[in-house]
Every structure is written in structure tokens, then in C-alpha cells.
Amino acid sequence: MSAAVSAIREPLITGGKTYHDITEDICAPTERTPSRAWIIAFIFAVSALAFYAFCVTWTVWVGIGSWNLNRTINWGWDITNFVWWVGIGHAGTLISAILLLFRQRWRTGVNRAAEAMTIFAVMCAGQFPLIHMGRLWLGFFIFPYPNTRGPLWVNFNSPLLWDVFAISTYFTVSLLFWYTGLVPDFATVRDRAKGWRKKMYNFLSLGWTGSAKHWQRFESLSLVLAGLATPLVLSVHTIVSFDFATSVIPGWHTTIFPPYFVAGAIFSGFAMVQTLMVLTRKVLNLQDYITLEHIDYMNKIILVTGTIVGVAYLTELFIAWYSGYVYEQFAFYNRVMGPYFWAYIGMMSCNVLSPQLFWSRKLRRNIWLTFLMSIFVNIGMWFERFVIIVSTLARDYLPSSWSYYSASWVEVGLFIGTLGLFFTFYLLFTRVAPVVAVAEVKSILKLAGDQYAGKEHTGKHPESADAHSHGGH
Amino acid sequence: MNQFTLQSRQRTFLIGFMLLGLLCMVITYLTDDALHTRFWTNYLHNTVFFLGIGFISLFILAAFTTSWAGWYVGMKRVWESFSLFLIPGLVLMVPIILGLWGHFHHLYHWADKAEVAKDVILTGKSGFLNPVWYTFGTLILVGAWIFFALKIRQLSVLEDTQGKGVADDFSIHRWIRFWSAVFLPIAGFSSAALIWQWLMSVDSHWYSTMFAWYTGASWFVSAMALTILLLVYLKGQGYFVHITTNHFHDLGKFLFAFSVFWTYLWFSQFMLIWYANIGEETIYFHERMTNYPALFYGNLILNFVLPFLVLMRNDSKRKTGIMVTGAVITFLGHWLDFFLMVKPGARHTAMEALASHGGHGEGAASHALSVAAGFSYPGLLELGTMLGFLAFFLYFVMTRLEKASLLPYNDPYLQETTHHAVWPYAEHE
Amino acid sequence: MKTTHKEVLFGLYDDESVLLHAVHKAKHDHLEIMDVFTPFPVHGMEEALHLSESRLHIAGFIYGAIGALTGFMAMTWIFTRDWPIIFGGKPYWSVPAFIPITFEMTVLFASVGMVVTFFTVSGMGFGVTNPTLDDRITDDKFCIAFDVSQSEEEEVERLKGFFRESGASEVSTKTI
Structure with a gap:
């Protein structure tokens, strides 16, 4: 990392923190009893989770008939939710891997929580392919093992099986990446703790000491994992898009799907990160580490990816017309003007139009608007998947089988239930682990702390510059 | 040396190659079929290729500026100069546009009114695929890019003399960032429209939503490769002393990463079409795999396998020899990629036209085509033409480099770029 | 020690x-x-x-190569030798369709292998103090x-x- 920092860069850590302040501020939430806001939120989340368990049981007991799917529309809220959750699960790895490769220092403020969010979102996503099979107990059939009746295997040529590999690999790698990053911070908590907490964090920190050789390997590992996770994160939503795009269904079979799904995933992932960060920084008093600067950067990413998604929407519409293929043309006409036009309008207005507000710096730095927009984008991206799946299936090649679908209470309950699952885990996470990467924030303090960086300073801190000149000996 | 001067030796050398290119084009024209297919496809191929490098360089500049990158500013003059090639690029497009109106080339099937009339698909597309859109799309959109290129360049040069740094809160740099941010979405939408017209409509029945992004990635890698080659050369001449191994390391990372990204787009496009197996779409790859197998597989080897293996290690990105090898491979590879985008479709169109005009064409039947230099593989004339275009590009770029200091003195990130280090390597390694 | x-x-x-x-x-x-x-x-x-420079990435490369080979060879063997089936008119040995799983296996092996190697050579693990x-x-x-x-x-x-x-x-x- 270069020690020279341009004076144009805004500080990323405010409040004139010392290393010890950073430790205190970030570890504090794990060391005190939960606040009332936390307890109330946790009760809501656990109730939703209980409702989830109920709806899953109902689905298994009554059967998949308790959903409103029909012969024409055989994927509905289930797969919509699946894709939505997987998409949300992209921001964490994007922040930790891609932004690490691009040396974006602001990632250190938000990467930990975003990675945790990723893991929980992928867990929620993984529920739906399993539940939608109906017979949950036969879920292990999706894994490749030779069938007991002979060497009959799963179909390795099916994108649905690629999904099994992609999602499970993604979950594993994200978990490893996240946990490896947590180890030094768990050691920090361990060295402050007493009694049973000391034992627990001693177990979790795997015997970390902070030795120079370990740090060197740790950084090397982080870089290579980032290099692996970057194509991985692209591959996951690419493969999810293959579920649709390998088919011959107009509106699904389009070659732009892979990169466009990835952009949409990053878009929705960042929206969810914003939702969580705006709340987390306030509740846990972390405004000095997750600053307005961070919010601003993330809103810019939302603007960029929202616009990329917009380019893709218009590309699809245009090429549908350009193709000269009547079914393709009808599929898109149906999306915009068909029975589900409201979903299309919701998608366009939430995903493409409203993020354009973020062209204004003032609005990007407005907390309330950021929060509102993050919810909008979450809704818009849910609509996008709903549009792709349901509005396409509702009008197939055979007009006599055209149909309309709206979800039953069980399907809605499953969706709300996974939100409960997600928030239960997230809330527990904020109690157990430092929600900001302590060691990483310390490592950028002298480059981005407000007593060192920003306009008021020459852009070159004497101490760090000094340290650097010795590094080259 | 922060002031570049083009020496007469270099000037002679470049002009020599430009003349060689011109000679090759004349020979191609004279020895061509009745429609001068080989000449016109070469012309379109190279024009779009180099024009695109100019465009994507502007895009790179704009993207790096808006993302607050600091390491690259020591080489931003190179990309500024590349982006100004949009001006001669637009001029080079004029003969193609005129040809659409005057019918003196048969690059595009859709330009033939009689053909369109008896073809339902082409009639359906004629709202977009027509000379009017082509002409005004090209003029207005490339014109807009030129506006941004000039604006950003002008502000950037102005900053050298007028920039006041912290004193006026980097106001000139903030204006550059403003124009860059405005350019990005415009570039996103407009490049797709032009790529469809210039390249995708060569195979005028075929369509792929991915195509524009795929082409953009190809330009990106070519621009990176050319940047590396030019910087290595100029550094050897004693310029760009502030560009160190660390900067090349980062350029190498971009070359590597975008080679992989290009492959990702290639695979996604190919695999989806192969998997769904819809005749209207597979024809594109079927044609290339049967009649142009060397190019088709060579494309993947040159643009994925070789750069992947050559550039994967950290140390190899810090060795000039290896980087030059990687850059030459990918530059030629992507030039071939564009060759493969243009030639088969245009050749098909020409053969149909020759057959229906009573010429000596092989007919439009989809039987195996004969192997022909300039179509099945680039012949010496193609190579000469490319060198001519490259020399023209470099000549233009170098004359632009002369116009400003190579190091932007008042750029806010100047300290960052001159003290750039890539972990775990030190600054001066 | x-x-x-x-x-x-x-x-x-x-x-x-x-x-x-x-x-x-x-x-x-x-x-x-x-x-x-x-x-x-x-x-x-x-x-x-x-x-000395960490050699972890070299280990990662080897793990990745093993993963890629495992995935690709397994699918090749299953679909050409063990149970050849034609799906959608494609050949038994459908290389493009094998790429996604091969890629995932590469990343999985490389990542898991490297993380395990890192903690092992650094003398760390669950229960270690x-x-x-x-x-x-x-x-x-x-x-x-x-x-x-x-x-x-x-x-x-x-x-x-x-x-x-x-x-x-x-x-x-x-x-x-």
C-alpha cells in the first residue's frame, strides 16, 4: 500500500481515533448486554423464523398443493425468492474480494457485516430449491452419488445441478473467507474477555498470536482467496441465470443474462448492505467507522449497477424487436403490457429510475433517503425476478394453457419466514462478532483517519511516510 | 523527460508503415473480387478495431476517474491520446457510410434494398438497419464521444497550468470527474447501439443480446495490451521514468483480469447458444466452427489459454519480456477476434450478391467454403493493412503526446502514482 | 516445541x-x-x-488443478464410460456443459485446501491455545x-x- 495519500480523499475513520479507541468501540457491542432495540428486533425475527418453520411443516404435511402454483406457472414465489436471496448474497464477497483487488480502502468499514449478510442470505436462498421439491427428505438426491439401483447419476449437463455445485461452493468459500478474517478479531475480543467468554473466544480464535509470519501468510491467503472469490461470485449468479437462459423459452433464453444477473445481484446486495448498515451504525454507535463517505460510495455503486441493469433491460427489449422472432417479441410485449404489467412497472421504477436520484451528492449522503432507496431497490429486484419467472411462464406457447398466479399464504409465509431466518442470524452475529473488521480498520487508520487524511492535511503524514521510506531498505 | 518529442527517425518509420498499409490496401483492392469484399472487410475490421480502442480508452479514463483511482494518473496522457483517436476514427468511418448510400460496397446484407424486400426478417429490422440510422447514429454518437474526449483532455491539460490543488479544492479535477461520470452511462447505451450496427449487423439475421458487451471486453483487452506495448517502448526511450514495475504490474493485472472476463463473456454467449440449439442463433457459431476452425479455436487459445498461463504469476507481470509477450499475443488475438466477427458474414453476403448478380460466386449454399487467404485466415495483405492502421494510430497518438507534459503536474493523485507500490513489493523494486 | x-x-x-x-x-x-x-x-x-515469500499461493494452484481434474475427469468417466446418456441431442462428452462444474470444483478445492494449509502450517486450529x-x-x-x-x-x-x-x-x- 502506498503511503502517499491524495489530499482529495476524504477521511474514512472520523473522531480522531487511536488504535485502542478502535478496539474499544468495535468490541464494545459484544461485551455489553443487548439494548432494548436489539431485543425487540430479535423477538420479531425469531417469531418470523417460527412462522417459517410452521409454513415449511405445512408445505410438507399438506403438500406442495398448498401453494398456488399450477401446470402453466410451475415456478412462482419459491424460485423468485431463491434468486432474490442469492442476489443479495453477492455484495459481501464483492466487497471483500473485488474491492480488495481494486484496493478500495473504504471496504474495511463494511466488509465484515456484508460478508456475514452474504452467508445468511445464501442460507436463506438454499432453502427454496429444497422446499420446492415438496419431498424435503429426498433432498439428498441432488448430490452426485451413484444410485442404489445401478450406476445412474445426476445430470451433470443440467444447469440446476450446476446450481447445486455453485451455491454450495459459494457458501463454503464465503464462510471460509469470512471466518479467516474474523480470527484475528476474535483474538482481540479474547484478550479482553474474562471467564467463560474468554474460553469461548479462545476456541473461536484458533490460537491466533499476531506473529509477523502469520500476518504475511494471512495477507497472501486473503489476496489469493479474493482472486478466487471474484470469478466465483460472478459464476454463481451466472449459473443461476443459466437456469433460465439455457432453455428455449422466449424471454428466458437470452445471452446477456449472465452479466446482467451479476450486475443485478451486486445491485440488490448493496441495497441490502445499505439497509443493514444504516441501522447497524446507528444502533451500535459505529458512525465513526461506517461514515457518510461509506454510504456515499455504496450509493454510487447502486447507481452504477442500477444503470447497468437498465442498459440490459433496454437491450433485451430492443433485441426482442430486432430479432424478428415473433415469440420473442410477444414475450417482451407481454412483460410490459401483459397481465403482470404492474410488476414490470415496479421493477423499472425501483431499479432504473429511482436510483438516478443518486446523481446528486447531497441525496447520496442523506441517511433517510438512502434507507428508503435501499428498500425500494430490494423490492424492485424482487419484482425483476418475479417478472422474469412468472410473467414469462404465464403466457407460454399454448394460449389454451395461459394462466394467472398469485401466491397463497403459505408462499408469502415462507418468504417472510426466511426474512426471520436472515435477521435472527444477523442479530446474533452483531452480538458475538465485531461487526467491523478491527484489524483491517487499524491498518488503514494512518492512511484514512481524519487526523491524518483529508484536505486539512498535506496528504502525506510524516510518520507513515517515514515508516515507508524504511520499508524499502 | 516529461516532454515527449517525436523524432524524425520515428516519424519516418511510422510513415513508412502507413505507406505499406496503404500499398497493401491498394493491392487488395486491385486483386479483389468484383465487389472488393476483401478490401472493404479489411477496412471495416481495422477501422472499428482501432476506433474502439480509442473509445474504450476514454471509458477506462472515465471509469478510473470516477472510482477515485490514483495509481494510473502517471499514464493518463497515453489514454487521453488514445481517446482522441476517435476523431480520425470517425473520419475513417466516412467511406463506409458513403458506401452504404452509393452502394459501392457489400458489407451489409441489409443495405441491399432488393434483398430486404424479399426477406421478412430484414424487412422487420429495416427500422433500425438502414443507411439513415447508420449514418446519423455513427456521426452523432461518435461525435458525442469526441466531445467528451476533447472536454476531458482539455481540462486535464488545463490542470497542468491552472490547477491550484488544495487551494481551490481541486476544482478542475472535480470538473473532469463530472464529465467522466456523465460520459459513463452515455457510453454504456450508445456503444451498444453502434456495435450492433457496425458489427452485429454484418450477420444481419443473427442477434445476441450479449454481443455489445462482448465486443467491449475485446476492445478493453486490446487497449490494455497496446498501452503496455507503447509504455514499454517509450520507457525504453527514456520517457515515463515515473512509471515503474509496479504500474506495469497493475496493467498486467488488468490485462489478465479482462482476458478472463472476455473469456467469461465468450463462454456465456457460446454455451447458451450451443445449449439451446436454436437454428437462428447457432448458425453463427456453426459457420465459424465448420468453415473457420483455425480462427475459432485459435481465438480461445490466443485470448484465454496463453494470456492465462503467461500472466498468472505475480513475478511474470513484473518482467518486461513476459509482459510484452502477453501484450503482443492478446493484441493480435483480439484483432483476430474482430476479424472473425466481420469476415464470415460479409463473405456470405458478398457470395450471395455475386451469385444473384450473375458473377462467379460460389453460391449461397451452406456447403463447406474453400479456404481463402483474407477470409479463412489473415493473409499478408491483412497483416500489412493492420500494420498500416497501427502505424497511423501510433503516429496520431504520439503527436498528441507531444502536446502536453507526460506527467500531469497538478493532478490530485500525483503523489500516489509516483509512490505507487503493489503489495508485497516495495515502491522502488 | x-x-x-x-x-x-x-x-x-x-x-x-x-x-x-x-x-x-x-x-x-x-x-x-x-x-x-x-x-x-x-x-x-x-x-x-x-x-521468505509465502508459498501458500503455489499450494493453492496445485489444489485448484487437482479440483479441476477431479471434476472434469469424474464427469467424463460417468458420462462416457459408466452411464452414457444423451441429453438434448448433445454428445456424451459435452465439454461446454462440463465447464461450470469444473470451475466450481477448482475454486472449492483451492480455497478449502489453502485455508486448511494456512491454519495447519501456522499451528492454529479449533481448540488450540x-x-x-x-x-x-x-x-x-x-x-x-x-x-x-x-x-x-x-x-x-x-x-x-x-x-x-x-x-x-x-x-x-x-x-x-
């Missing part, structure tokens, strides 16, 4: 730049540093301590440690002098 106890003399510094100076000074004075402990990675430390010198090392102190188990008194004094001169804020000993 765990069975024999070590007598460790260590100094704590308040700032990483002072620490880096001290490490350079120690190398200059030919003092044999046992280890350096910091709360976060200090850049320039690798060179200062003359640490490695001795630490001071609780503040994971907070805001930067530590240089010398092994003085076999050192003479004057050697220890020399090291203490080094700590004084190089700006250590605290010096103490611990048996680990």
Missing part, C-alpha cells in the same frame, strides 16, 4: 513506525529476533525481517520478542539496552 518452556524477553512499542525502526535496528545490530507480534499487518515488515505474551498485542501494542532461554546475563542486558534505545514503552519477560 510445546513441551520445552522458553524464557522470552519482549518489548512493547506504541506505534508501528517505531516498531519498524526497531526491527531495522535489531537486524543492523545482528540481534536474533524470535518473533514480532502486531495487532494488524504492518507493511514493510516482511522485508525488515527478511521473511498458543501462548501469548501480552493481552494488548491484539489491541494497540507492537511487540518484539527475543528468546533468552540460553542467553547469558550480559546478552540480556544488551537486549534491554536495545529496547531502551529503540523506544520501547515497556520491557518484560515471560516464560511460555
Whole structure:
């Protein structure tokens, strides 16, 4: 990392923190009893989770008939939710891997929580392919093992099986990446703790000491994992898009799907990160580490990816017309003007139009608007998947089988239930682990702390510059 | 040396190659079929290729500026100069546009009114695929890019003399960032429209939503490769002393990463079409795999396998020899990629036209085509033409480099770029 | 290593730049540093301590290659030898359709392998407790440690002098 920092860069850590302040501020939430806001939120989340368990049981007991799917529309809220959750699960790895490769220092403020969010979102996503099979107990059939009746295997040529590999690999790698990053911070908590907490964090920190050789390997590992996770994160939503795009269904079979799904995933992932960060920084008093600067950067990413998604929407519409293929043309006409036009309008207005507000710096730095927009984008991206799946299936090649679908209470309950699952885990996470990467924030303090960086300073801190000149000996 | 001067030796050398290119084009024209297919496809191929490098360089500049990158500013003059090639690029497009109106080339099937009339698909597309859109799309959109290129360049040069740094809160740099941010979405939408017209409509029945992004990635890698080659050369001449191994390391990372990204787009496009197996779409790859197998597989080897293996290690990105090898491979590879985008479709169109005009064409039947230099593989004339275009590009770029200091003195990130280090390597390694 | 106890003399510094100076000074004075402990990675430390480059990425490459081969060969064997089936009119050996799983296997093997290797060679794992010198090392102190188990008194004094001169804020000993 270069020690020279341009004076144009805004500080990323405010409040004139010392290393010890950073430790205190970030570890504090794990060391005190939960606040009332936390307890109330946790009760809501656990109730939703209980409702989830109920709806899953109902689905298994009554059967998949308790959903409103029909012969024409055989994927509905289930797969919509699946894709939505997987998409949300992209921001964490994007922040930790891609932004690490691009040396974006602001990632250190938000990467930990975003990675945790990723893991929980992928867990929620993984529920739906399993539940939608109906017979949950036969879920292990999706894994490749030779069938007991002979060497009959799963179909390795099916994108649905690629999904099994992609999602499970993604979950594993994200978990490893996240946990490896947590180890030094768990050691920090361990060295402050007493009694049973000391034992627990001693177990979790795997015997970390902070030795120079370990740090060197740790950084090397982080870089290579980032290099692996970057194509991985692209591959996951690419493969999810293959579920649709390998088919011959107009509106699904389009070659732009892979990169466009990835952009949409990053878009929705960042929206969810914003939702969580705006709340987390306030509740846990972390405004000095997750600053307005961070919010601003993330809103810019939302603007960029929202616009990329917009380019893709218009590309699809245009090429549908350009193709000269009547079914393709009808599929898109149906999306915009068909029975589900409201979903299309919701998608366009939430995903493409409203993020354009973020062209204004003032609005990007407005907390309330950021929060509102993050919810909008979450809704818009849910609509996008709903549009792709349901509005396409509702009008197939055979007009006599055209149909309309709206979800039953069980399907809605499953969706709300996974939100409960997600928030239960997230809330527990904020109690157990430092929600900001302590060691990483310390490592950028002298480059981005407000007593060192920003306009008021020459852009070159004497101490760090000094340290650097010795590094080259 | 922060002031570049083009020496007469270099000037002679470049002009020599430009003349060689011109000679090759004349020979191609004279020895061509009745429609001068080989000449016109070469012309379109190279024009779009180099024009695109100019465009994507502007895009790179704009993207790096808006993302607050600091390491690259020591080489931003190179990309500024590349982006100004949009001006001669637009001029080079004029003969193609005129040809659409005057019918003196048969690059595009859709330009033939009689053909369109008896073809339902082409009639359906004629709202977009027509000379009017082509002409005004090209003029207005490339014109807009030129506006941004000039604006950003002008502000950037102005900053050298007028920039006041912290004193006026980097106001000139903030204006550059403003124009860059405005350019990005415009570039996103407009490049797709032009790529469809210039390249995708060569195979005028075929369509792929991915195509524009795929082409953009190809330009990106070519621009990176050319940047590396030019910087290595100029550094050897004693310029760009502030560009160190660390900067090349980062350029190498971009070359590597975008080679992989290009492959990702290639695979996604190919695999989806192969998997769904819809005749209207597979024809594109079927044609290339049967009649142009060397190019088709060579494309993947040159643009994925070789750069992947050559550039994967950290140390190899810090060795000039290896980087030059990687850059030459990918530059030629992507030039071939564009060759493969243009030639088969245009050749098909020409053969149909020759057959229906009573010429000596092989007919439009989809039987195996004969192997022909300039179509099945680039012949010496193609190579000469490319060198001519490259020399023209470099000549233009170098004359632009002369116009400003190579190091932007008042750029806010100047300290960052001159003290750039890539972990775990030190600054001066 | 765990069975024999070590007598460790260590100094704590308040700032990483002072620490880096001290490490350079120690190398200059030919003092044999046992280890350096910091709360976060200090850049320039690798060179200062003359640490050899980590070879973790090489291991990662090998794991990845094994993963790619495993995935691709398994699918090849299953669909051409063990149970050949034609799906959608494609050949048995449908290479494009094998790419996604091959890629995922590559990443899975490389990542899991590297993380396991990292913790193993660094002597870490669940249930492992490695001795630490001071609780503040994971907070805001930067530590240089010398092994003085076999050192003479004057050697220890020399090291203490080094700590004084190089700006250590605290010096103490611990048996680990």
C-alpha cells in the first residue's frame, strides 16, 4: 500500500481515533448486554423464523398443493425468492474480494457485516430449491452419488445441478473467507474477555498470536482467496441465470443474462448492505467507522449497477424487436403490457429510475433517503425476478394453457419466514462478532483517519511516510 | 523527460508503415473480387478495431476517474491520446457510410434494398438497419464521444497550468470527474447501439443480446495490451521514468483480469447458444466452427489459454519480456477476434450478391467454403493493412503526446502514482 | 516445541513506525529476533525481517488443478464410460456443459485446501491455545520478542539496552 495519500480523499475513520479507541468501540457491542432495540428486533425475527418453520411443516404435511402454483406457472414465489436471496448474497464477497483487488480502502468499514449478510442470505436462498421439491427428505438426491439401483447419476449437463455445485461452493468459500478474517478479531475480543467468554473466544480464535509470519501468510491467503472469490461470485449468479437462459423459452433464453444477473445481484446486495448498515451504525454507535463517505460510495455503486441493469433491460427489449422472432417479441410485449404489467412497472421504477436520484451528492449522503432507496431497490429486484419467472411462464406457447398466479399464504409465509431466518442470524452475529473488521480498520487508520487524511492535511503524514521510506531498505 | 518529442527517425518509420498499409490496401483492392469484399472487410475490421480502442480508452479514463483511482494518473496522457483517436476514427468511418448510400460496397446484407424486400426478417429490422440510422447514429454518437474526449483532455491539460490543488479544492479535477461520470452511462447505451450496427449487423439475421458487451471486453483487452506495448517502448526511450514495475504490474493485472472476463463473456454467449440449439442463433457459431476452425479455436487459445498461463504469476507481470509477450499475443488475438466477427458474414453476403448478380460466386449454399487467404485466415495483405492502421494510430497518438507534459503536474493523485507500490513489493523494486 | 518452556524477553512499542525502526535496528545490530507480534499487518515488515515469500499461493494452484481434474475427469468417466446418456441431442462428452462444474470444483478445492494449509502450517486450529505474551498485542501494542532461554546475563542486558534505545514503552519477560 502506498503511503502517499491524495489530499482529495476524504477521511474514512472520523473522531480522531487511536488504535485502542478502535478496539474499544468495535468490541464494545459484544461485551455489553443487548439494548432494548436489539431485543425487540430479535423477538420479531425469531417469531418470523417460527412462522417459517410452521409454513415449511405445512408445505410438507399438506403438500406442495398448498401453494398456488399450477401446470402453466410451475415456478412462482419459491424460485423468485431463491434468486432474490442469492442476489443479495453477492455484495459481501464483492466487497471483500473485488474491492480488495481494486484496493478500495473504504471496504474495511463494511466488509465484515456484508460478508456475514452474504452467508445468511445464501442460507436463506438454499432453502427454496429444497422446499420446492415438496419431498424435503429426498433432498439428498441432488448430490452426485451413484444410485442404489445401478450406476445412474445426476445430470451433470443440467444447469440446476450446476446450481447445486455453485451455491454450495459459494457458501463454503464465503464462510471460509469470512471466518479467516474474523480470527484475528476474535483474538482481540479474547484478550479482553474474562471467564467463560474468554474460553469461548479462545476456541473461536484458533490460537491466533499476531506473529509477523502469520500476518504475511494471512495477507497472501486473503489476496489469493479474493482472486478466487471474484470469478466465483460472478459464476454463481451466472449459473443461476443459466437456469433460465439455457432453455428455449422466449424471454428466458437470452445471452446477456449472465452479466446482467451479476450486475443485478451486486445491485440488490448493496441495497441490502445499505439497509443493514444504516441501522447497524446507528444502533451500535459505529458512525465513526461506517461514515457518510461509506454510504456515499455504496450509493454510487447502486447507481452504477442500477444503470447497468437498465442498459440490459433496454437491450433485451430492443433485441426482442430486432430479432424478428415473433415469440420473442410477444414475450417482451407481454412483460410490459401483459397481465403482470404492474410488476414490470415496479421493477423499472425501483431499479432504473429511482436510483438516478443518486446523481446528486447531497441525496447520496442523506441517511433517510438512502434507507428508503435501499428498500425500494430490494423490492424492485424482487419484482425483476418475479417478472422474469412468472410473467414469462404465464403466457407460454399454448394460449389454451395461459394462466394467472398469485401466491397463497403459505408462499408469502415462507418468504417472510426466511426474512426471520436472515435477521435472527444477523442479530446474533452483531452480538458475538465485531461487526467491523478491527484489524483491517487499524491498518488503514494512518492512511484514512481524519487526523491524518483529508484536505486539512498535506496528504502525506510524516510518520507513515517515514515508516515507508524504511520499508524499502 | 516529461516532454515527449517525436523524432524524425520515428516519424519516418511510422510513415513508412502507413505507406505499406496503404500499398497493401491498394493491392487488395486491385486483386479483389468484383465487389472488393476483401478490401472493404479489411477496412471495416481495422477501422472499428482501432476506433474502439480509442473509445474504450476514454471509458477506462472515465471509469478510473470516477472510482477515485490514483495509481494510473502517471499514464493518463497515453489514454487521453488514445481517446482522441476517435476523431480520425470517425473520419475513417466516412467511406463506409458513403458506401452504404452509393452502394459501392457489400458489407451489409441489409443495405441491399432488393434483398430486404424479399426477406421478412430484414424487412422487420429495416427500422433500425438502414443507411439513415447508420449514418446519423455513427456521426452523432461518435461525435458525442469526441466531445467528451476533447472536454476531458482539455481540462486535464488545463490542470497542468491552472490547477491550484488544495487551494481551490481541486476544482478542475472535480470538473473532469463530472464529465467522466456523465460520459459513463452515455457510453454504456450508445456503444451498444453502434456495435450492433457496425458489427452485429454484418450477420444481419443473427442477434445476441450479449454481443455489445462482448465486443467491449475485446476492445478493453486490446487497449490494455497496446498501452503496455507503447509504455514499454517509450520507457525504453527514456520517457515515463515515473512509471515503474509496479504500474506495469497493475496493467498486467488488468490485462489478465479482462482476458478472463472476455473469456467469461465468450463462454456465456457460446454455451447458451450451443445449449439451446436454436437454428437462428447457432448458425453463427456453426459457420465459424465448420468453415473457420483455425480462427475459432485459435481465438480461445490466443485470448484465454496463453494470456492465462503467461500472466498468472505475480513475478511474470513484473518482467518486461513476459509482459510484452502477453501484450503482443492478446493484441493480435483480439484483432483476430474482430476479424472473425466481420469476415464470415460479409463473405456470405458478398457470395450471395455475386451469385444473384450473375458473377462467379460460389453460391449461397451452406456447403463447406474453400479456404481463402483474407477470409479463412489473415493473409499478408491483412497483416500489412493492420500494420498500416497501427502505424497511423501510433503516429496520431504520439503527436498528441507531444502536446502536453507526460506527467500531469497538478493532478490530485500525483503523489500516489509516483509512490505507487503493489503489495508485497516495495515502491522502488 | 510445546513441551520445552522458553524464557522470552519482549518489548512493547506504541506505534508501528517505531516498531519498524526497531526491527531495522535489531537486524543492523545482528540481534536474533524470535518473533514480532502486531495487532494488524504492518507493511514493510516482511522485508525488515527478511521473511521468505509465502508459498501458500503455489499450494493453492496445485489444489485448484487437482479440483479441476477431479471434476472434469469424474464427469467424463460417468458420462462416457459408466452411464452414457444423451441429453438434448448433445454428445456424451459435452465439454461446454462440463465447464461450470469444473470451475466450481477448482475454486472449492483451492480455497478449502489453502485455508486448511494456512491454519495447519501456522499451528492454529479449533481448540488450540498458543501462548501469548501480552493481552494488548491484539489491541494497540507492537511487540518484539527475543528468546533468552540460553542467553547469558550480559546478552540480556544488551537486549534491554536495545529496547531502551529503540523506544520501547515497556520491557518484560515471560516464560511460555
